[in-house]
Amino acid sequence: MAQDNVSYHKNTNFLDSEFRYSLFPVFYGLVFVLGLVANLYVLFVLHHMREAKAMNEIRIYMTNLTVADLLFISALPLWIGYYSNHGDWTYSDILCRITGTMFFVNTYCSILFLTVISVNRYWAVTRPLVAASSDCWRRGTVISAVVWVVILSAAANYLREPGVQVDNINGTNISRCFEGFHRDTNETRKEVATYHFVIIGLFFVVFLLVVVCNVLIAKALLAQPMTQARASTSKRPAGTKRRALRMLCAVVSVFVICFLPHHMVQGPWTLAVLELSSWDQNIRQRLNDAHQITLMLMGFNCLLDPVVYCFATRKFRKYIQDHFQKIWRNNGCPNQTTTSNVSMKSRNQSELIHDEEKLEGQIE
Numbered sequence: 001m002a003q004d005n006v007s008y009h010k011n012t013n014f015l016d017s018e019f020r021y022s023l024f025p026v027f028y029g030l031v032f033v034l035g036l037v038a039n040l041y042v043l044f045v046l047h048h049m050r051e052a053k054a055m056n057e058i059r060i061y062m063t064n065l066t067v068a069d070l071l072f073i074s075a076l077p078l079w080i081g082y083y084s085n086h087g088d089w090t091y092s093d094i095l096c097r098i099t100g101t102m103f104f105v106n107t108y109c110s111i112l113f114l115t116v117i118s119v120n121r122y123w124a125v126t127r128p129l130v131a132a133s134s135d136c137w138r139r140g141t142v143i144s145a146v147v148w149v150v151i152l153s154a155a156a157n158y159l160r161e162p163g164v165q166v167d168n169i170n171g172t173n174i175s176r177c178f179e180g181f182h183r184d185t186n187e188t189r190k191e192v193a194t195y196h197f198v199i200i201g202l203f204f205v206v207f208l209l210v211v212v213c214n215v216l217i218a219k220a221l222l223a224q225p226m227t228q229a230r231a232s233t234s235k236r237p238a239g240t241k242r243r244a245l246r247m248l249c250a251v252v253s254v255f256v257i258c259f260l261p262h263h264m265v266q267g268p269w270t271l272a273v274l275e276l277s278s279w280d281q282n283i284r285q286r287l288n289d290a291h292q293i294t295l296m297l298m299g300f301n302c303l304l305d306p307v308v309y310c311f312a313t314r315k316f317r318k319y320i321q322d323h324f325q326k327i328w329r330n331n332g333c334p335n336q337t338t339t340s341n342v343s344m345k346s347r348n349q350s351e352l353i354h355d356e357e358k359l360e361g362q363i364e
Contacts, residue, residue: 014167014169014174014176014179015142015273015284015285015288016087016288016290017285017288019289019292020087020292021083021084021086021087023082023296024079024080024083024292024296025083026082026298027085027296027299028076028079028080029076029080031073031076031299031300031302031303032073032076032080033295034303035069035073035076035302035303036070036073038302038303039066039069039070039073039302039305039306040070040304041306042062042066042306042309043063043066043067043070044308045304045319045320046059046062046063046066048319049319056136056137056140057120057136057137057139057140057312058117058120058140060137060140060141060144061113061116061117061120061140061143061144062117062309064109064113064144064147064148065109065110065113065114065305066305066306067307068105068106068109068113069106069301069302071102071105071106071111072102072103072105072106072299072302073302074102074301075098075099075102075103078091078099079099080096082136082177087172087176087179087338088175089164089175089176089177090175093163095165096164096177096178097158097159097161097162097163098159099177100161100163100177100178101155102157103160104151104154104155104158105151105152105155106301106302107259107298107301108151108154108155109147109148109151110254110258110259110301110305111203111206111255111259112147112149112150112151112206113144114210114251114254114255114308115206115209115210116143116147117215117251118209118210118217118248118251119209119213121213121217121248122213122214122216122217125215125217125220125221126220128256154199157195158178158288163177163178164176165179167212185276189274189275189276190276192270192274193270193271193274193276195331196266196267196270197267197270199266200263200266200328203259203263204263207255207259207260207263210251210255211252213223214248214251214252217248218242218248221244221245222245247308250304250307250308251308253304254301254304254305254308257297257300257304258297258298258300258301258304259298259301261293261294261297262291262294262295262297262298265287265290265291265294266291266294268287269287269288269290269291272284272287272288273288
């Protein structure tokens with residue numbers, strides 16, 4: 001391993017959780033395979049929807065969110081190797097910095113883009129005419145650029161400072177990647193803690209905004225009267241609302257499952273590893289164990305984001321359904337009756353888009 005910009009510390013009390021060395025490689029291996037397939041397919045769908053001129057503002061955010069997920073997924077083989085090697089980083093320091101940066105970028109790009117989607121939904125429901133009359137493509141592009149600039153600026157610290165710290169444990173050098181938080185002075189440890197607590201505070205502000213926006217969207221949708229429709233389609237507006245409410249629940253669920261546990265544990269854990277608290281070793285160990293679990297949950301968002309996309313827009317779901325139906329028809333040998341049924345179903349689905357377009361437009 002390249003030794004440039006590496007910090008050396010003698011430490012016999014590294015706060016560790018042994019279970020992660022067997023659990024993390026398996027978990028991240030599954031996330032890598034499933035997440036790579038799912039997110040590449042999402043990009044494929046979004047690309048073809050753009051070619052079909054079905055690319056609105058929400059899909060711009062979805063594309064950026066997928067790119068952030070793929071950046072994290074591309075770094076997973078290095079993390080798998082790290083944990084398989086019992087927490088000993090055998091690669092260069094610059095690779096440590098890059099992989100740590102990708103983890104940070106994925107986490108907070110996901111948080112911000114899901115927040116932007118929630119705010120966009122709220123605006124579209126409460127002020128549909130204003131939202132529809134503005135330049136959606138330009139707004140989506142500008143907001144996405146701002147998100148990337150903010151996150152990359154915040155992540156620059158991970159690239160500037162050494163990522164690898166070498167512990168001498170019982171005469172053996174162990175290279176840690178963004179672990180240990182060994183600091184020489186109490187003042188430096190307090191600066192590190194302050195940085196973490198600022199991020200935690202900002203997260204809870206954003207989380208509150210997401211919850212408020214989605215609650216208000218749900219109230220607005222439920223308060224809308226049923227639209228008049230033909231007898232054969234009288235239930236479609238209610239079905240559209242149900243799909244919209246499921247999408248709102250999906251967005252909030254990603255926050256609750258993937259991000260909320262980590263930011264609840266992060267504060268006490270930071271105080272524990274920086275030895276800025278008077279907690280005993282048992283409490284510190286439990287905090288570290290909980291922190292490791294929350295790191296896994298944050299990586300899980302790469303698999304949940306594509307699920308959110310399926311709830312986000314009817315056109316996205318319909319494209320996937322039509323794509324798999326096309327594959328099935330090409331690979332199978334359906335009889336004439338089956339082919340006619342599929343064709344009739346496709347025509348009926350096309351009619352549904354026009355019937356639901358007005359209400360669907362408010363939630364897309």
